[in-house]
Amino acid sequence: MAACTLFVAGCASIPAPTEQMTISRAAVTEASTAGSNEYAPSQLKTAMEKMGGAEQAMSEKNYEQARSLAEQAQVDAQLALATTRAAKAKKSADALHEDAHVLREEMNRNAK
Amino acid sequence: MQKNFNFPMSLIAVAALASCSTMPQNSLLTDAHHSYDMARNDPQVTTLAPVELREAGDSLLKADNAMSKDESEATVNQLAYIARQKVRIAQESAQRKAAEQEIAKAASQRDHDRLAARTAEADASKAQVVAIQQTADQQATALAVAGANSERDRARIAKQESQLKDLNAKKTQRGMVITLGDVLFHTNKSEVNPAGMHNVQKLADFLMQYPQERVLIEGYTDSTGGETLNQNLSERRAEVVRMTLVRMGVSGDRIETKGYGESYPIADNNTPVNRQLNRRVEIILSDENKRIAPR
Numbered sequence A: 001m002a003a004c005t006l007f008v009a010g011c012a013s014i015p016a017p018t019e020q021m022t023i024s025r026a027a028v029t030e031a032s033t034a035g036s037n038e039y040a041p042s043q044l045k046t047a048m049e050k051m052g053g054a055e056q057a058m059s060e061k062n063y064e065q066a067r068s069l070a071e072q073a074q075v076d077a078q079l080a081l082a083t084t085r086a087a088k089a090k091k092s093a094d095a096l097h098e099d100a101h102v103l104r105e106e107m108n109r110n111a112k
Numbered sequence B: 001m002q003k004n005f006n007f008p009m010s011l012i013a014v015a016a017l018a019s020c021s022t023m024p025q026n027s028l029l030t031d032a033h034h035s036y037d038m039a040r041n042d043p044q045v046t047t048l049a050p051v052e053l054r055e056a057g058d059s060l061l062k063a064d065n066a067m068s069k070d071e072s073e074a075t076v077n078q079l080a081y082i083a084r085q086k087v088r089i090a091q092e093s094a095q096r097k098a099a100e101q102e103i104a105k106a107a108s109q110r111d112h113d114r115l116a117a118r119t120a121e122a123d124a125s126k127a128q129v130v131a132i133q134q135t136a137d138q139q140a141t142a143l144a145v146a147g148a149n150s151e152r153d154r155a156r157i158a159k160q161e162s163q164l165k166d167l168n169a170k171k172t173q174r175g176m177v178i179t180l181g182d183v184l185f186h187t188n189k190s191e192v193n194p195a196g197m198h199n200v201q202k203l204a205d206f207l208m209q210y211p212q213e214r215v216l217i218e219g220y221t222d223s224t225g226g227e228t229l230n231q232n233l234s235e236r237r238a239e240v241v242r243m244t245l246v247r248m249g250v251s252g253d254r255i256e257t258k259g260y261g262e263s264y265p266i267a268d269n270n271t272p273v274n275r276q277l278n279r280r281v282e283i284i285l286s287d288e289n290k291r292i293a294p295r
Helices: A004-008 A018-033 A041-059 A063-111 B011-018 B027-040 B043-048 B050-068 B073-166 B194-209 B227-247 B272-278
Strands: B169-172 B175-180 B215-220 B255-259 B280-285
Touching (some): A018 A041, A018 A063, A041 A063, B027 B043, B027 B050, B043 B073, B050 B073, B175 B194, B194 B227, B215 B227, B227 B255, B227 B280
Parallel strands (some): B215 B255
Antiparallel strands (some): B169 B175, B175 B280, B215 B280
């Protein structure tokens, strides 16, 4: 975050990225509620930290940095969500395979 | 802008700093291209996450445009970073969809297996029912056969009883006794007279019909004449009946004979009628164990 302040100084007269902030906050929240803290913890952490940085930049009226961090937070949160969904789906698939395996073993036992 | 490499910083921060310098190439953009190419050559991603891949491609194009328009390094880096993350999103989405397809397949396989399991169970219980039914059928058949057998036995016994009745057989302590008496022999003769022949024929028919029966033929006389004579006569009379039966087809080894002379009269010998009653041959039928109780 400290590094970001470096190029903030040079870019002052930009409109506040209010819409991007809203979108990014929603993306982070969605990833968080979808269980990313369990399935994609580091990606979620990155997104949240950047979102925090964006909020900070917003409060400092450093809009360029706020937009940049918010955009990154959005895409990081989206990746966290995608990773979470993929992990959940894999888990379900594995559980089903296990079920099928158990069922087949049961059948084979019955058949004997 | 100034260069400052002393900050401990993330890749993005490095890129942000680098934007202040004039580097001909952007390493983040190169990375993004690299990962995009990998994804584009992954059939799982192209088939399962084409929309996400196209979004990544669009982002990459924006980064390329920014680069070619010589926009700030920070802008290019930002767009490159977003493009690369979108490639990852496309890859994760493809993996999710692959897993979802697996779930659908595994679920249908599981349903198939469950159906197979239930079918197997149903078949097993059906086979069990069939087996039980067969057992029941066999038992019913066996019972029917047994019933028919006992029916036949009853019919046979009834027939035998009626035949024995026809032969004037009497139940005694020694078993069934048939008396060939009255008109069988003349005094002091051992030939069977024609009326007696008819009775002997009936007995022969009966014995032919029941080959398991054995018989003891006992001869008796009245008191006319001497004892020795009567003894011999009674033996001869029994023997005559045996010979007659054998001639009629009854196996000789089923027949025993015995003479009792004037012993065991069934009436006193005072009148010709009574004496005729005493001139008799008794035929004792064997019991079910083929035994004949002696006198």
